[in-house]
Amino acid sequence: MGIDVIIPLGPQDSPPRRLLDLLSEFKPTISATCPKPHDLPGHINWITAPTGRAQQLNRAIEGTQNDWLWLVHADSSLDPHALSCVEAFCHHAPWSDIAYGKLRYSQDGPFGVRLNQWGANLRSHFWHLPYGDQALCIHRRLWQALGGFQTKLTRGEDLDFVVRSRAVGARVRRLPYTITTSARRYQSRGWLKTTVEHQLSALKLIRQAKRWRP
Numbered sequence: 001m002g003i004d005v006i007i008p009l010g011p012q013d014s015p016p017r018r019l020l021d022l023l024s025e026f027k028p029t030i031s032a033t034c035p036k037p038h039d040l041p042g043h044i045n046w047i048t049a050p051t052g053r054a055q056q057l058n059r060a061i062e063g064t065q066n067d068w069l070w071l072v073h074a075d076s077s078l079d080p081h082a083l084s085c086v087e088a089f090c091h092h093a094p095w096s097d098i099a100y101g102k103l104r105y106s107q108d109g110p111f112g113v114r115l116n117q118w119g120a121n122l123r124s125h126f127w128h129l130p131y132g133d134q135a136l137c138i139h140r141r142l143w144q145a146l147g148g149f150q151t152k153l154t155r156g157e158d159l160d161f162v163v164r165s166r167a168v169g170a171r172v173r174r175l176p177y178t179i180t181t182s183a184r185r186y187q188s189r190g191w192l193k194t195t196v197e198h199q200l201s202a203l204k205l206i207r208q209a210k211r212w213r214p
Helices: 017-022 053-062 082-092 113-127 140-145 157-168 184-189 191-210
Strands: 003-008 029-032 045-048 068-071 076-078 097-105 137-139 171-181
Touching (some): 003 053, 003 082, 029 053, 053 157, 097 113
Parallel strands (some): 003 068
16 A cells, blocks of 8 residues: 655646645655756656646656555645545545545635635535545546546546546545645635636536546
């Protein structure tokens, strides 16, 4: 049993050094669209991929070898229990299980994101539909069974993956740790507009993903 931590990095993002320090024992892999900076530690595996989170995730998974894959967003931070929770899950869970953490938004967004945070955790708990910013932990065999992440999607590849995983009997489980992620997109684009767009996009994506067959 081994765990590969994979962090997709957007074209305009800088390497998340604090997150990398926290995850150093896993020798994390960054999947980026640019060459590796010279000042990053040598233990960090840097993979160059075409722009797009689905393509970056697939390329990174192809370039790693461990059975379990922990997909963590670059703008996230983890509480002290996260690493031990994920390790325990990977030691005991079957390959078809998916794990995720409880979501919290940071203070870089508008006050309304507290409602989004509440709604995301409610959706994940009752409908078993976590998003990628909740740090999905999946098995390589499940990724292979689904044919990887859908590169035709410009966004929502994480939710699509979770919905399709249900078709092969996946069980979605929340682990007892909290992941804090940035809410800056709600600040820059407007809370109400961003929330409505996300909900409409999610509903459309879920309908499409349910049509998929193994």
